[in-house]
Amino acid sequence: MFKTKKHLVVTTMLALVLPVLSACGGNTTSTPSSGGNSDSSQATTTAGTGSSSTGNTQPTGATGTTGSSGSAGGEKVTLTFWNGFTGPDRPAVEDLVKKFNDSHPNIQVNMDIQPWDSLMQKLLSTMSTGQGPDITGIHFQYLPQYAKSGYVMDMTSSFKGGTNLDPANFPPALNDLLRVDGKYYAAPMNFATLLLYYNKDLFKAAGLDPEKPPATWDEWKTDLKKLTKPDQGQYGIAIGEHETIPNWPIFLWGNGGDVIKNGKPDLTDPKTIEALKMWSAMVTNDKISPTGLSGAEADKLFQSQKAAMEVSGPWLTNGFTEAKLNFSVAPVPVGPAGPVTLADSVVMMVNKSSKNTDAAMQFVDYWNSKESQLYFSTQTGFPSARLDLANSPDLAKNQWSPKFAAVAPNSRFYLAGLEKFTQIDADVFTPMIQQITLGKKSVEDAAKEADQKINDLLK
Amino acid sequence: MSGAEWWQKALGTWCLVCDALKQKGVRLLAKATVARAGASPRPQSRLRLMWREMNTRQARAGYFFILPSLVILGVFVFWPIVQSIILSLQHWRFGSSVQSWAGLDNYTRMLHDDRVWSAFRNTLYFTAVTVPLGLLISLGLALALNEKLPARPFLRAIFFLPVIASFAIIAIVWSFMLDPDIGLLTYWSKQLHLPTGSWLRDPQWAMPAVIIVSIWKTIGFNMVIFLAGLQGISETYYEAAKMDGASSWQRFWNVTLPLLRPTGLFVLVVSVIGAFQVFDQVYVMTPGGGPLFSTETVVTYIYHQGIQLSDISYAASIGVVLFAIVFVLTLIQMRILRYREVD
Numbered sequence: 001m002f003k004t005k006k007h008l009v010v011t012t013m014l015a016l017v018l019p020v021l022s023a024c025g026g027n028t029t030s031t032p033s034s035g036g037n038s039d040s041s042q043a044t045t046t047a048g049t050g051s052s053s054t055g056n057t058q059p060t061g062a063t064g065t066t067g068s069s070g071s072a073g074g075e076k077v078t079l080t081f082w083n084g085f086t087g088p089d090r091p092a093v094e095d096l097v098k099k100f101n102d103s104h105p106n107i108q109v110n111m112d113i114q115p116w117d118s119l120m121q122k123l124l125s126t127m128s129t130g131q132g133p134d135i136t137g138i139h140f141q142y143l144p145q146y147a148k149s150g151y152v153m154d155m156t157s158s159f160k161g162g163t164n165l166d167p168a169n170f171p172p173a174l175n176d177l178l179r180v181d182g183k184y185y186a187a188p189m190n191f192a193t194l195l196l197y198y199n200k201d202l203f204k205a206a207g208l209d210p211e212k213p214p215a216t217w218d219e220w221k222t223d224l225k226k227l228t229k230p231d232q233g234q235y236g237i238a239i240g241e242h243e244t245i246p247n248w249p250i251f252l253w254g255n256g257g258d259v260i261k262n263g264k265p266d267l268t269d270p271k272t273i274e275a276l277k278m279w280s281a282m283v284t285n286d287k288i289s290p291t292g293l294s295g296a297e298a299d300k301l302f303q304s305q306k307a308a309m310e311v312s313g314p315w316l317t318n319g320f321t322e323a324k325l326n327f328s329v330a331p332v333p334v335g336p337a338g339p340v341t342l343a344d345s346v347v348m349m350v351n352k353s354s355k356n357t358d359a360a361m362q363f364v365d366y367w368n369s370k371e372s373q374l375y376f377s378t379q380t381g382f383p384s385a386r387l388d389l390a391n392s393p394d395l396a397k398n399q400w401s402p403k404f405a406a407v408a409p410n411s412r413f414y415l416a417g418l419e420k421f422t423q424i425d426a427d428v429f430t431p432m433i434q435q436i437t438l439g440k441k442s443v444e445d446a447a448k449e450a451d452q453k454i455n456d457l458l459k
Numbered sequence: 460m461s462g463a464e465w466w467q468k469a470l471g472t473w474c475l476v477c478d479a480l481k482q483k484g485v486r487l488l489a490k491a492t493v494a495r496a497g498a499s500p501r502p503q504s505r506l507r508l509m510w511r512e513m514n515t516r517q518a519r520a521g522y523f524f525i526l527p528s529l530v531i532l533g534v535f536v537f538w539p540i541v542q543s544i545i546l547s548l549q550h551w552r553f554g555s556s557v558q559s560w561a562g563l564d565n566y567t568r569m570l571h572d573d574r575v576w577s578a579f580r581n582t583l584y585f586t587a588v589t590v591p592l593g594l595l596i597s598l599g600l601a602l603a604l605n606e607k608l609p610a611r612p613f614l615r616a617i618f619f620l621p622v623i624a625s626f627a628i629i630a631i632v633w634s635f636m637l638d639p640d641i642g643l644l645t646y647w648s649k650q651l652h653l654p655t656g657s658w659l660r661d662p663q664w665a666m667p668a669v670i671i672v673s674i675w676k677t678i679g680f681n682m683v684i685f686l687a688g689l690q691g692i693s694e695t696y697y698e699a700a701k702m703d704g705a706s707s708w709q710r711f712w713n714v715t716l717p718l719l720r721p722t723g724l725f726v727l728v729v730s731v732i733g734a735f736q737v738f739d740q741v742y743v744m745t746p747g748g749g750p751l752f753s754t755e756t757v758v759t760y761i762y763h764q765g766i767q768l769s770d771i772s773y774a775a776s777i778g779v780v781l782f783a784i785v786f787v788l789t790l791i792q793m794r795i796l797r798y799r800e801v802d
Contacts (some may be wrong), residue, residue: 121766124554145769149554233640290640292660293749296636304641334671420769426747427574434751438662 004071024080076357082123083137083189083346084116092379099375100366108360109135119426127151127351133353135363136411137189140177141421147180148419153350156184164368169386171408176193177416178347186347187364191385192313193243193404193411194342199449202227202234202308213330217254220333224288228306238287238307241437243428244295247311249281249414252344254335259429260415262430265454267432267447270397271337276443280436291437299351313344314381317400329400343411356438377401383408420457428453477527484524527769541781547776553769566774575777577752578760581666585756586734588670589677593730594723601685602715615686619679625675630743633672634659662753665745667714669754673740677733682727688722689715724796728789735785738762775790 085093090113097111116139127176129152138146144150159165165187167175173372178186199209206226214220225238252258257272259265266272282288289307299316301307303323310316311332320327332341344441348367350360366372373384378398383405388403389395415421430449435441492512512518547565551558569575604615621629636643638656648655658668692715700710738758741749748755748763755763757777765774 014598025647124769128554149555229549233642290656290657290660294746301640302640306640378460426763431751438750440662440751 023086036382050333052409075106077107077356079107079135079354079356079360079363080133081111081135081137081363082108082119082133082324083111083113084119085113085137086115087188087315088381089315089376089380091374096367096372096376099372100363101142104362104366107356107362109363110313123424124149126332127353128143130353131352132353134351134356135348136351137346137348138186140186140347141415141418141425143186143347143349144180144417144419144421146349147183147185150334151352152185153352153354153357154183154185154344155187155350155361158187158365159166159184159307162363164193165372169368169388171385171387173343173411173413173416174345177345177413180417186349187368188375188385189348189367190380191408192315192344192382193407194250194313194332194344195404195407196332197302197310197312197327197329199302199305199308199315200326200328202305206308207236210326210328212326214333214376215331216333217335221282224282224309225286228286228288230287233306235290235301235307236286237309237311238293238298238301239283239289239311240293240295240298241291242294243431245313245344246295246342246414246425248429248433250311250332250340251335253340253412254332254337255298256335256337259424259459260418260454263458265451267451267454273443273447276333276436276447283437285437292434311341314383314404317381329403331410339407339410340412343408343413345413374388418458423457428457460666474585475529476522477531480524480526480567480768483547484521484526484528487517487521487524490520491515495730534689543778543782546559546772547779548747548770551772553765553771561772565773566780568773569776569780574752574755574760578755578777579683581752581754582737582756582758584666585670585737586731588667589673590727590730591736592670593674593678594726596674597681597726598685598723598785600678600682600720601689604682605686605689613682615682618682621676622683624677626739627743629676630672630739631739632746633668637668660750662750665749669744670788671739672744673734676740677730683731684722684726685719688719691722692718724792727796728792731788732785735788 055168094242097109101109123132123136123151125239159167170188174188174191178184181378183418196213198213203210208223208226214223227236249259250273252272255271255275257266257269257275259267283291296311302310303325348364350357370386370389373386376382377395378401381398381400383401390408395401395405415424418424428450432446435446436443512644548561549558550561600618604611608614638654639645639657641658647653656664659665696714697710700714736758737756741754741756745754748759761774763779764770
């Protein structure tokens with residue numbers, strides 16, 4: 001009996017220490033590979049895996065675009081490259097790496113694609129011990145934190161005229177995103193804008209013209225009400241609230257409000273309050289969308305034809321096409337403050353302790369070459385970060401890319417350049433929206449409280 | 460990565476060796492204990508008694524044999540605990556080069572953090588419902604499936620099945636079933652004209668939904684433990700009780716229940732610890748803490764602070780508090796149920 005007791009004590013001790021262990025990091029036992037992702041990044045959406053068969057362009061003469069293929073006669077250099085492109089765009093990423101390896105005999109890029117949240121769990125701890133991948137793709141929101149930690153290489157010298165990383169190649173907002181304290185710490189890996197997805201069949205059924213999606217907020221409101229049919233369990237739109245590509249900031253911007261304006265919280269701005277009131281009333285009173293949706297749930301609702309519209313990015317086109325949905329995309333309807341939509345980007349950074357930073361920069365440069373960008377866009381439906389491709393006829397080989405590219409001039413990044421992005425979004429802004437849509441607090445009270453919290457975080 | 464593989468193999472071999480040695484060591488220690496129990500010791504201080512017990516030749520050999528296992532426990536269990544406690548007394552963000560002493564700053568910060576309080580409240584709520592309910596249901600099932608029912612093995616397998624599946628997968632499946640718009644349960648409820656709920660999107664119902672799934676998933680395991688306990692009770696007790704004219708209720712109350720106490724204690728202790736550490740199902744079913752953080756538990760909050768916000772020292776301090784609470788609770792449970800004096 002004594003023995004059994006000891007046994008029990010040991011078992012108990014073991015079970016007791018588990019929470020402490022998990023606090024030490026690296027606990028990946030329960031990471032879902034899809035959906036419910038905390039970083040709201042595009043590669044994690046659950047819209048199935050695309051075959052990306054549309055417009056398969058092979059860039060010609062990939063060699064030579066970077067000017068050199070590694071130091072001639074040198075030993076073969078191996079680079080590690082981490083990113084989280086587990087979604088439908090994975091094949092395009094793999095293709096580009098293969099093309100680079102084939103055209104650069106002295107450099108071998110070994111890529112490790114893993115779900116974003118397990119990547120983020122490992123990245124900081126490996127980089128802070130002087131290890132970690134040479135090149136990493138991360139969501140732009142993490143860049144300020146990483147750049148300030150001192151583990152990321154300053155690549156300002158590579159952003160010069162005449163190269164693929166010429167700052168003039170990218171929109172100003174994206175340039176701002178890549179810089180921390182005036183220095184470039186990353187290059188674009190992809191660039192996305194949001195459009196209004198709408199279901200043509202549901203438009204027809206509601207007596208609306210499927211070729212004439214709403215263009216202004218007034219038209220949008222009318223259409224949303226017509227498309228909301230509670231008796232059939234149908235919603236006008238699926239608005240993702242948490243674990244999603246942000247939707248609500250677009251509503252605030254469309255009315256001239258914002259979450260943070262000129263470095264100060266802007267939630268108590270009358271324009272912000274007005275937008276919050278209008279849209280939350282549409283949700284709670286007119287039931288145009290369920291409340292509390294995650295991004296993945298919103299996608300499912302649109303895909304199962306229970307929601308007629310959704311505001312989202314190019315990563316959904318492949319999945320919806322495969323699901324044989326009769327859908328199209330249009331610019332987000334224009335609000336009182338003019339046309340605006342959300343932009344998003346995954347950026348590439350180079351490890352400061354990498355032994356092969358030159359080779360790594362060759363890869364980063366290659367990735368942003370015209371040929372590579374065109375290939376990626378036509379394969380995935382993403383617009384390109386490069387301005388000189390926006391109107392390229394080649395882009396039209398994918399029917400979606402030009403549409404997403406067209407709204408780029410009106411697109412804005414959400415909470416760009418803020419070290420406390422995650423706190424502001426997940427701990428303040430999202431709960432504020434939930435309090436409002438669940439009717440727990442009035443718009444004014446919730447906004448005032450959130451404004452104060454953001455103010456504290458920005459100090 | 461041949462380096463990693465080498466380490467993996469080395470560690471594997473080390474564990475095998477440890478295990479073999481440990482068995483020998485435990486046998487020796489048991490013998491030493493028996494030997495000591497045989498001798499009648501003069502009244503002595505407790506400490507001296509313990510020392511004498513530890514210092515016999517057999518016991519020394521025993522400790523020597525379990526030493527390798529202790530090293531493993533030390534490196535992977537006790538050392539991290541010590542590190543967590545040290546970390547909780549510092550200011551350190553993951554990746555930051557600044558690591559300074561904070562004294563009790565992290566602990567006082569917890570006192571003013573609403574999310575910590577709500578996480579502890581939610582965890583308590585979860586534990587207070589899942590543990591007793593889960594215990595009762597699994598005991599009931601074990602009693603029922605200990606009877607000679609038709610298709611008994613089949614039924615046992617059915618109830619055990621959810622235990623085998625990964626919690627993450629079960630959580631995904633249940634999230635789909637509970638979806639208020641396109642979920643299976645919603646569809647069935649509508650067909651039967653029953654009211655439907657928003658479940659995981661409703662701050663009031665999100666936690667009950669998680670609780671139901673958790674109970675459903677864990678009762679199978681507890682049931683099997685109870686079954687093993689039931690089958691360890693000798694038939695002769697029941698025969699004797701029957702001869703004395705005990706009713707079936709009396710037999711249950713006076714024979715089954717007391718003899719099941721060790722099993723019950725084991726299940727209780729493990730369930731309480733498991734409930735306090737609830738993570739997987741909550742994290743998957745209600746990512747981001749659920750509607751208005753209504754399902755945010757202590758461990759998901761530790762994850763949020765430590766991994767998502769990189770505030771590893773603050774996360775460690777919450778972990779230490781959780782450790783202390785569970786430790787004390789376990790001691791209390793063992794004291795109340797007086798494990799030692801059973802049978």
